[in-house]
Amino acid sequence: MKLNRRAFIGTGAAAAAALQAPNVWGAAHGRPKVVVIGGGAGGATVARYLAKDSKGEIDVTLVEPTRQYYTCFFSNLYIGGFRDLSSIAHSYGTLASEYGINVVHDWATGIDRDAKTVTLAGGAVLPYDKLVLSPGIDFVDGAVPGWDLNAQNKMPHAYKAGSQTELLKAQLESMPEGGRFAMVAPPNPYRCPPGPYERVSMVAHLLSQINPTAKILVVDPKEKFSKQALFEEGWNRHYAGMVERIGPDFGGDKVEVDPGAMTVTVDGVVEKVDVCNVIPAQKAGRICEIAGINDGNWAPVDGHSMVSRMDANIHVLGDATNQGDMPKSGFSANSQAKVAAMAIRGELTGSKVFPAKFSNTCWSLIDTDDGVKVGASYQATDEKIAKVDGFISQTGEDAALRKATYEESLGWYAGITADMFG
Incomplete structure (x- = not known):
């Protein structure tokens, strides 16, 4: 049986129970456990890549309180009238049914780094070999x-x-x-x-x-x-x-x-x-503070693997990190998640790990068909994630180029959300 193709339990009460509590099958069979907290561009991506690429060798649990996730990126287009709200809403059903990820809809309220456990608001305690935190932001x-x-x-x-x-x-x-x-x-x-x-x-x-x-x-x-x-x-x-x-x-x-x-x-x-x-003003999501891995308002990480500089068993992704030159964006979090997934899989299963490389592009819509963008590529150094080169739209561009830039952003949105949620 392909473990990453385990069927998600039906509908009704059985399905609700499966969402509320993690599957404990892995504990009896000794598979390494990864718990991911936060189901956005970083967390959903790392969970999917760990499950997909390990082909069931890693037991992956994703903890996310909301059943319907709304992307912050493209939410401005809803305000402007270019999209409806449902178009930026995504569910976790495919991650559970197609990739065998244990999706738990609850709040993480405690982390015991010595015992390597996560406590949930509902009372469950999840053991982990590796923990990934991708909680986004909170406000100062x-x-x-x-x-x-x-x-x-x-x-x-x-x-x-x-x-x-x-x-x-x-x-x-x-x-x-x-x-x-x-x-x-x-x-x-x-x-x-x-x-x-x-x-x-x-x-x-x-x-x-x-x-x-x-x-x-x-x-x-x-x-x-x-x-x-x-x-x-x-x-x-x-x-x-x-x-x-x-x-x-x-x-x-x-x-x-x-x-x-x-x-x-x-x-x-x-x-x-x-x-x-x-x-x-913003800071890392509160679970980073609870875990004791913040340095001020943000969580410092090693860019080679996105591992916390304060705990070798915790990786941190996306907006919550202090990592160097990358902006806090959905594209960045998705890019960092793939690096982290590769590093975690290498450590837990012995698979090959390649040098970390990252990219980011941020598109913005100014008016109908008037799209602009900025972006860069990055590589990991021992000190930080460092910018290698970049690009930005120019003032005075013609309407055809601006329209093409906007249309490019639509393709990216479809692509990244598929990459996150399957």
Whole structure:
């Protein structure tokens, strides 16, 4: 029997039970166990590659609380009206049924590094030989005075996709005529460097369709941002007079909010707004802190294998890492997951391991068929993951090239989600 082709247990109560608790068949037969926490671009990919390439030699358990995963990448296109929400939603059924992965829908609440176990909120304890953490981001407490998670329904962050994305779009659609949208942008480093500015573009596109006299205020603590010349060129071309950005020279780094009054205070000046998107400073998902593998807000890793610099049995992927030159993106996490899977499989089964190489591309949509991109290739050094070379779209490109860039991004989305979820 091919162990990686084990049938996922039917439907109804049996299927629910299989999702709630890991299959313990491997414990009796001595297969090495890998537990993966987090089912996004890093976690889902590493789980799939470990199961697929080991051909059942490794027992893989994926712990992810949500049954439906919404990609943060491309969520801005839902806000802009270019996609519906279901198009960025993905389930884990294929990983279970086709690859024999034990998919457990629960929260990981504890890690005992000495005993090599993970404790889940439901009470289960999962033993591991290797642990992979790919929890994405959490927010730094107090990063924006006046805002915390209790305020996320009044001033959504929408930087974890799903209900927050849906809420922000609904608020935008309900803005009064000629109203004002504000975004509080995050400081470096954060998930998806071009993301806030693609969001500004998509908000502007939506408002230009339904509320053309509305205004957008961007309050930004950074002097410069990813693809700045491309975004500013696009805003001037497509949304002239709609977008105003306040950088640190004019108080963009001195901001506080009042969700009850719907105000944003910039360097002491109070601005009344109708909708406010607060994207706070970020840190590694909390399970990294629980595991004790953070150095400050992020988890340092060795780029050759994505192994934690604090525990040789834990690998960390994606947004949560401090790894060097790669941006925090879905493409990066997917690329890192393949390196980690190869390293883990080599250690557990003796398979061949090749030198680590990585790549990343981030596409952004500015307006209909106006796509831009930035990307690079990377290699591992003993100090970090180092950038080798890069590319970026240029200002002044013709419409045919911009359309081709957008269409390229659609192909990439289809490809990466298939690579993640099978």
